Amino acid sequence: MNKNRKYLVTAALPYANNFIHIGHIAGAYLPPDIFVRYKRLIGEDVIFISGSDEHGTAIEMASITEKISPREIIDRYHFANQKAFKDLGINFDIYSRTSNKIHHETAQEFFLNIFNKNILIEKTEKQLFSEKENRFLADRFVTGTCPVCGYEEARGDECPNCGSNLSPLELINPRSKITGDIPLVKESTHFYFPLGDFQNDLSDWLNGKKGWKQNVINYCKGWLKAGLRDRAISRDLDWGVKIPLKGYDGKVIYVWFEAPIGYISATKELFIERNEPEKWKDYWQNKDTKLIHFIGKDNIVFHSIIFPAMLMAHGDYILPDNVPANEFMNIGGEKLSKSKGNGILVKDITEKFSPDVIRYTLSSNFPETKDSEFTWKDLQVKNNSELAGILGNFVNRTVVFAKNKFDNKIPDLNKLSPADEVIFNYFKSQSGKLDELYDSFRFREALHNTMDCARAANKYFNDNEPWKSVKTDPEKCGSVIRVCLELCHSIAILINPFLPFTSEKILRILNVTDKDLKWQNIGKTVLVTGNSLGENMILFPQIEDSEIQKLEQQLEDGESVKSAPTHKALPQGIITVEDFKKVSLKVARVIECVPVPKSKKLLKLKLKIGDSEKQIVSGISEYYKPDELIGKLIVVVNNLVPSKLMGVDSDGMLLAAKLNGELRIVTIDGDIETGADVN
Ligand SMILES: [Zn+2]
Structure with a gap:
């Protein structure tokens, strides 16, 4: 064992559009955590890197569908996943994000480095352009009729009905997925990485590898045998790392290319935090460092072929020493893939069981050489x-x-x-x-x-x-x-x-x-005679049959295996910002106020809210005389379903504090235009 060796251990960057489930943990996160903890026990120098992969079409698409910013999407999943890892004791030195500035800079430097070496190929190609949106449409932003099976909602990259791989130009009647606009065909330029140029170097490098898992080697050999082709590394998107060249507005670096560079950016960030801003080089630029990528099998090609080729092209960095990819862990026979979004979510299971019980069960059943089942x-x-x-x-x-x-x-x-x-x-x-x-x-x-x-x-x-x-x-x-x-x-x-x-x-x-x-x-005596012991505790309480039967039933009903929307997963009584934002609170001025005839409690108020007026009915006449209210600035819920009280229309609700038979309405401190949002 070489004590001077450094280890740079990475765990796959989870895509920030889903919650982490136990299949991910068994595949790519618990194995490296175990490895890193072991290495530390034997006294070796090891750092453990991961973070959220936060760009790409899927996130931009989700932000358009949910009508919120990409930032809100990635924040939701980044922080939830960071907590999930922590709750399970997955102890990264840093859990970074590819939306961080340092990553954008590092990825752009990487791009420019190989661009300046004339390694990249520029190709002009026909692409769909939306005039309404004034941009080229990436494949996932186009929908149309599948030329193979005639399915009308085929995507620009594939047909969900017949599974054919497609390109947007092949679609019949293509439309923009966002506006429904019929796009034009225009010429656009894109950068390609000539993966084929690295075929021989990759072959030699892989042939020299000892101690790699057979599944990984077989997979790589398959790719090399088929022959490596140019891969596009630019994309027409708003959300991502901009191409750092003039004349390429609206284009970003393709996420598959910039995401793995995130390992380098995260390492830089870690050592900036530790006040040793140059120390990342001791790992990434030191040939005695062992770089080990822990991933699931769906990521093998990126970590064993594409990223190594990129690192070869750049030239300043070490190559992976090993890529110990795991197979998949299944639940009830179904693949727990993150793209499908099913599985037992970490944030749910950690509420029920202690982290070590989960870690033990997953570890004893790691899908190391073949798929396994939970x-x-x-x-x-x-x-x-x-x-x-x-x-x-x-x-x-x-x-x-x-x-x-x-x-x-x-x-x-x-x-x-x-x-x-x-x-x-x-x-x-x-x-x-x-x-x-x-x-x-x-x-x-x-x-x-x-x-x-x-x-x-x-x-x-x-x-x-x-x-x-x-x-x-x-x-x-x-x-x-x-x-x-x-x-x-x-x-x-x-x-x-x-x-x-x-x-x-x-x-x-x-x-x-x-x-x-x-x-x-281990196997030595270290305790001191006569010292007192601490308090005893039961390390592993029994788990009852009834509890397990309940969970099995839930799994069968698909309850805890679906990726639940955020609000469902929160503790009772807790809401998200999105939930709160559903309530439209506005500043209103009371311009008229009269009692509702034959009612002891109700007042009818006419309100001015910005340019409009509305009428509400409120049960406050025991506490306020109508005259007292006229002219006041109050707060109303402006998007309630209209209702009738004692036959009078009410279109909203005012806010008031009530306790022990006393009631005070919420008013505005000072002056502000009516119609202002309250939040
Ligand atoms: Zn089809």
Whole structure:
């Protein structure tokens, strides 16, 4: 193991138009978090980078459909996903965003670098142009009739009915998806990256790779065999990184090209935050750094072929050392792909279960070599039989014994018995095996081997029967319990990559800091005789059948597998800004006010709101005389469904505060034009 080696670990940049689900976590986020935590335990220099991918047609399209700005879309998903990762203990050094200024600058520098080397190809091509919008239409912004099957709502890039790949010019009766406008055909220029020019270099580079997963190698070979072609790297969009050249207004760098550069921008940002603005170069421009991209299989081509070719073209950066892509984790047989938007969302599952139970269930079933499946039943079994039954049980029985028989203190350890030697050596040898498994990204097996240590610890406890020796040979009993407490500490180290929250809890139970939480301490004695233990706690409460049955039913009904709109996912009583903005509150002046005949409570008010007037009826006559209100500036809800009160039309509602039989209407402090928005 080379101690001077640096690791630059990245996790795929999630696209900021959806909430993260557990399939994403099992594919590209939990594996690198485990890897990074392990590397830190052995004392290696590692940084862990990710962030939101925030440009592209899908986000611009969503902003048009939802009638809000792209910024509002990306904010919604960026912050929610950042929190979801944090709640699961996915511990990035930085979770950045490609909408940040530093990314725009870095991506533009990258583009100019290869543009100035004359690597890029400029092509003039026919493209659809909307006169109404005064812009060229990117493929997703065009709809029309599919030339293959006749489906009338085909998209400019593909037909959702027959699955044909299309180009906008092939569509019959093309229309702008935004305005319905019939576009013209005009000539437009676009930049292309000549991927084919890098075919040989990529082949050589990939052939020199050892220790890559077979699925990744096979996938790359398939692409190389088919032959690499030029790829467009510019796009007609408003939302994105602008092409940094004169005469290319309305064009941005294609998102597939700029997004991976986000790894570089995020690293720069991290070290700016740390006040070492040049240090990012120690990672990206240092050939002793191992760059490792963790991704799902849908991203293999970008990270094993396209991005490496881009890095070769630029020339100042290292190439990936490994791309340990995972397959997919399925729920009920359906692929959890982010484009489909189904799956169990992280923000939902973390409300129900502790992060370590989720981490354990996903890790034990990582889709490392083939697709795997998640079930609620499996989560219950993993929690109750393995986490509680083996790991939790060992810690609990040891600590309870120390509490009851040794005054909650750490007993002395005499000379190690042969059995003690055996168990400590077993732990040490397991840690060696684990080194190999971690370095070859075999985390499922690593978890299994980790749990074998907890199994062996339970066996040691049983074989040494401290409940017998406590009566016959208290000193020997003390030694056994001390060994068990030391094993608890070793287990806290061993499980740390997978179960960081539990690891921390065990340290608290042992009443020690994390200063000895180092890989080299596995199978060693580090505790201090006579020190008090902390408070015991149940690490893994049982999960009941009824709870699991409820979740299974929900999954069947499709409830928790759909990507819910934001407001549905929020705690009860909490609304979003969008929710609040649905209410139109306006400043109004009371210009007339009279009682409603035959009513004890109602007043009829005529209001001036900007250029218009409206009438509302309000139940306030017990508190105000009509004359008192005339001339006042008040606040009304201006977009209520009109109603009738005692046969009188009311088109809105005024705001008032009411408590304990007292009522005061909300008025405006000072003067402002009527019709002003209140928000
Ligand atoms: Zn079709």
